[in-house]
Every structure is written in structure tokens, then in C-alpha cells.
Amino acid sequence: MSNSKGTTPVAPIPISRKPAPQTTGQTPPGSKTACIRTFGCQMNVHDSDRIRRMIQDSGYAEVQRYEDADLVILNTCYVRENAVDRVKGHLGELNRLRREGRVKKVALTGCIGAAEEARSLERTYNIDLVLGTHNTYELAEFVGLPTMRETYTPELPGTEGEHSAFVTIMTGCNYQCSYCIVPTVRGRMMCRPLDAVVSEVENLVAGGTNYVTLLGQTVDAWRHGGKRFCDLLEAISEVAPRVWFTTSHPSNMEDRTLRAIGERDTIVKRLHLPVQSGSDRMLKLMHRGYKAERYRRKIEVFREAAQGGTLSTDIIVGHPGETEEDHEQTLKLVKDCAFDSAYIFKFSPRRGTEAAGLPGTVPDRVVQRRFLEVLRRVEQNGFERNQRKVGGVEEIYIRHGSTDDGKAIGETWSGHAVHVNSGADPGTYVTATIGSAGPHVLYARDPSG
Numbered sequence: 540m541s542n543s544k545g546t547t548p549v550a551p552i553p554i555s556r557k558p559a560p561q562t563t564g565q566t567p568p569g570s571k572t573a574c575i576r577t578f579g580c581q582m583n584v585h586d587s588d589r590i591r592r593m594i595q596d597s598g599y600a601e602v603q604r605y606e607d608a609d610l611v612i613l614n615t616c617y618v619r620e621n622a623v624d625r626v627k628g629h630l631g632e633l634n635r636l637r638r639e640g641r642v643k644k645v646a647l648t649g650c651i652g653a654a655e656e657a658r659s660l661e662r663t664y665n666i667d668l669v670l671g672t673h674n675t676y677e678l679a680e681f682v683g684l685p686t687m688r689e690t691y692t693p694e695l696p697g698t699e700g701e702h703s704a705f706v707t708i709m710t711g712c713n714y715q716c717s718y719c720i721v722p723t724v725r726g727r728m729m730c731r732p733l734d735a736v737v738s739e740v741e742n743l744v745a746g747g748t749n750y751v752t753l754l755g756q757t758v759d760a761w762r763h764g765g766k767r768f769c770d771l772l773e774a775i776s777e778v779a780p781r782v783w784f785t786t787s788h789p790s791n792m793e794d795r796t797l798r799a800i801g802e803r804d805t806i807v808k809r810l811h812l813p814v815q816s817g818s819d820r821m822l823k824l825m826h827r828g829y830k831a832e833r834y835r836r837k838i839e840v841f842r843e844a845a846q847g848g849t850l851s852t853d854i855i856v857g858h859p860g861e862t863e864e865d866h867e868q869t870l871k872l873v874k875d876c877a878f879d880s881a882y883i884f885k886f887s888p889r890r891g892t893e894a895a896g897l898p899g900t901v902p903d904r905v906v907q908r909r910f911l912e913v914l915r916r917v918e919q920n921g922f923e924r925n926q927r928k929v930g931g932v933e934e935i936y937i938r939h940g941s942t943d944d945g946k947a948i949g950e951t952w953s954g955h956a957v958h959v960n961s962g963a964d965p966g967t968y969v970t971a972t973i974g975s976a977g978p979h980v981l982y983a984r985d986p987s988g
């Protein structure tokens with residue numbers, strides 16, 4: 540599962556999106572076309588939903604290939620250097636297509652747009668419009684809508700009427716982790732009022748949404764009008780048939796929330812809680828604000844509250860100054876917490892962050908070895924834990940309908956990804972026995988009834 544870019548998406552379940560209408564080659568002559576490419580996290584996927592709404596409202600048909608598009612929008616990620624390299628590759632390709640007259644305009648939005656580097660990219664690649672994360676609404680003007688500041692703000696729900704929807708409950712981040720560019724490009728934390736979130740979810744559910752994912756950089760830091768995240772989660776769990784949330788910060792994660800995950804039927808028993816390192820020395824250097832022991836205690840509460848639930852995390856290997864001893868501590872924590880899956884990242888220096896200027900660079904080959912060691916341990920945990928699910932009967936939420944091979948991808952209430960032979964529609968449930976398991980995914984026997 541690992542790749543040389545230093546990330547390993549170990550068994551995360553892609554959130555199902557209704558594919559954009561395929562208009563390739565079939566758009567009526569004279570109609571405007573736009574292509575949106577999304578890089579990075581679920582926040583970006585959600586922002587792209589908003590962008591999609593804007594371009595559709597202004598009469599663009601969405602196409603999937605650059606060469607069919609009048610306007611190409613790259614909604615980007617800046618969190619690691621390889622994300623920027625990927626976008627540069629796309630920008631180079633777009634420049635070529637523009638010279639050939641096959642693409643007219645290129646817009647760059649998202650986190651790269653909010654970074655200083657965007658200015659030089661704008662010049663190098665002749666980008667027509669660069670927007671950060673706070674002024675995406677200006678795209679509305681660019682595509683010919685009247686100024687839409689009020690309409691296209693973070694309050695706007697992304698995807699109505701689909702079986703699964705993201706709901707942003709907060710934007711930005713008030714932490715200053717040594718390695719992280721997010722606070723620079725996304726700004727300080729802003730939380731939406733509880734009532735606004737609840738009524739958005741009610742509208743989505745009335746429109747056919749069966750699964751709501753609450754989104755934010757540190758969702759569990761949400762607070763508003765004297766209420767805390769757990770209050771919001773409980774309120775949502777009353778109105779949505781299925782709820783999950785991501786991503787959380789260990790310092791904000793309350794035991795009350797962990798217990799609510801276990802107790803409330805509508806909350807998926809899946810916790811993503813980035814730990815980053817198992818070494819107290821590194822956690823301090825990273826300004827994470829907790830020690831490994833406190834993290835372990837949180838996990839104990841979760842495991843007790845949501846038995847059989849799934850736990851995932853983010854880990855950075857090779858942060859400046861990371862010694863062999865620090866790495867051993869991470870391996871130990873991975874074993875103790877028995878993560879079901881993890882995103883493992885090789886440290887990537889981001890200009891403007893504290894860690895980019897720290898001494899103690901870890902040599903590439905050492906980073907690679909540590910990366911693989913962490914990966915192996917996570918996969919071993921995942922495999923062992925998945926094996927325990929074999930033989931159990933599960934209610935499976937279909938996230939992606941079956942493809943040509945007849946296999947649909949679903950999710951159990953414990954948050955496990957399952958492949959199941961079923962023609963059931965996305966957003967519905969099937970019941971099936973788990974027949975086998977790999978390190979990342981479960982395989983169901985043919986569903987009953």
C-alpha cells in the first residue's frame with residue numbers, strides 16, 4: 540500500500556460522491572465547459588462541491604478531461620511538498636493544452652492558492668485566477684455570476700440530495716504544530732453555530748442524505764455559544780441516520796465524546812485521532828500539547844466504549860531531530876494502540892513552518908526504513924483485527940455501488956471497509972456474513988435477502 544511519496548492510505552474509505560455527469564464529447568456546441576480537479580483532504584473535496592455548484596449555476600457543464608474544458612479549476616493541497624509537485628505537473632500539462640488552444644482558462648484554488656508560493660506559480664504557469672481558501676466565492680464573479688459573497692460562504696451546504704454528504708462545522712486551526720502549514724493557509728478556527736449545522740443536516744436528510752460526515756481540521760475543538768463538540772455531535776446523531784466526523788485533535792477529545800460514539804446507534808464506531816509520534820520528546824518539539832500516555836488513555840476509553848470499533852491515526856516519520864529511540868517509542872505506541880489503519884507520512888519541510896528551520900534532518904534512507912517499519916506494524920495490527928471480524932454478520936452501508944465486477948464497497952457500523960457482491964444502491968444497507976479479511980478490507984459472503 541505504501542508509495543514512494545511517503546504516504547500510505549491504509550484502508551481509509553473514500554467518501555462516496557455521486558460522479559459528475561459525464562458530458563465528455565457530448566456537450567451542445569457553444570455551451571461552456573469546466574473541469575474541476577481536487578487534491579488533498581476531505582475539506583478540499585467539500586470545497587470542490589461548492590465550486591461545482593458555482594460553475595453549474597453560471598451555466599457551465601462539467602467535463603472530466605482537461606482537453607474538453609474551457610475552464611480548468613485545480614483545487615489544491617499544500618500540506619506536503621509532493622502535493623505541490625503533483626499540481627505543478629498538472630499546471631505544466633495545462634499550459635501545453637492552452638498553447639494548443641484546447642483549454643482557455645486555468646484557475647488555482649485551495650491551500651496552494653493561499654500560500655505565498657502561489658504568486659510565482661501564477662507567473663510561471665500563466666494562471667488566470669488564483670484564490671485562497673477564504674475567498675473562493677470570488678470564483679463566482681470570475682464565472683460570470685453576480686458577486687456572491689453571501690451565497691457562496693462556508694455556510695453553503697455542499698451536496699444536497701445525495702446519499703452521503705459532508706458538513707463543515709469549523710474551518711481553520713488554532714494549533715501551531717511545528718511542521719504544519721494549515722494554520723497559515725486556512726487561518727484561525729471559526730466555528731459555525733450549532734443551530735446552523737443542525738438545520739443544514741435536517742435539510743440534507745429531508746433531501747435524501749443518509750450519511751453525514753462532520754468536517755473540520757480539528758472538529759473536536761468546535762465550540763460555540765457555550766456548547767462543545769460533544770453537544771453538537773449528540774444533536775446531529777438525533778437528526779441524521781448515520782454520522783461520522785473527522786479529523787480530531789487528542790488534546791480536545793473528551794471522554795464524553797468517546798462514550799457517545801459507543802452509546803449512540805447512529806454514530807459510526809470509527810475514530811480517526813492523529814497521534815503523529817509516540818515519543819514525548821517529539822510531541823513536545825511538534826507542539827502537540829499532549830504526551831503519549833494521555834493519548835494511550837484516550838484510546839483505552841475509546842476501546843472500552845466502542846468495542847470492536849475502528850481506530851486510525853496519522854503518523855509523521857523523520858521529523859527533524861527524530862532519533863532511533865523516538866522511533867522505537869512510535870513503534871511501541873502503534874503496537875499498544877493496535878491501530879486498524881494509519882496514514883503514515885514522511886516529514887516534508889514546508890517553508891514558513893518552524894520545523895523547516897530545525898536542525899537534525901533525518902537522512903532519506905533512514906526515513907524510508909522507519910516508514911516501512913511503522914507501516915508493517917500498522918498492517919499487522921490491521922490484519923489481526925480484521926481477522927476477528929470473519930464469521931460475523933454485519934449490517935453494511937453501501938457507499939459505492941457495484942462496478943462491472945459486481946462488487947460494491949460498503950462500511951460496517953464498526954467503520955470497517957467491506958467488499959460485497961451486491962447490486963444494492965449507494966445509501967442503502969445489506970446484511971452479510973464476513974467471509975475473509977485482508978489488512979485493509981473485509982470481504983463479505985453473498986448477502987442474505
Ligand code: 5AD
Nearest residue numbers: 618718719813853854884885886887
Ligand atoms: N510533513 C509530513 N506530514 C505532514 N502532515 C502535515 N504536515 C506535514 C508535513 N509537513 C500530516 C500530519 C497531519 C496530516 C493531515 O498530514 O500527519 O495529521
Ligand code: SF4
Nearest residue numbers: 712714716719721756
Ligand atoms: Fe496542522 Fe496541527 Fe492544526 Fe492539525 S492541529 S491542522 S497538524 S496545526
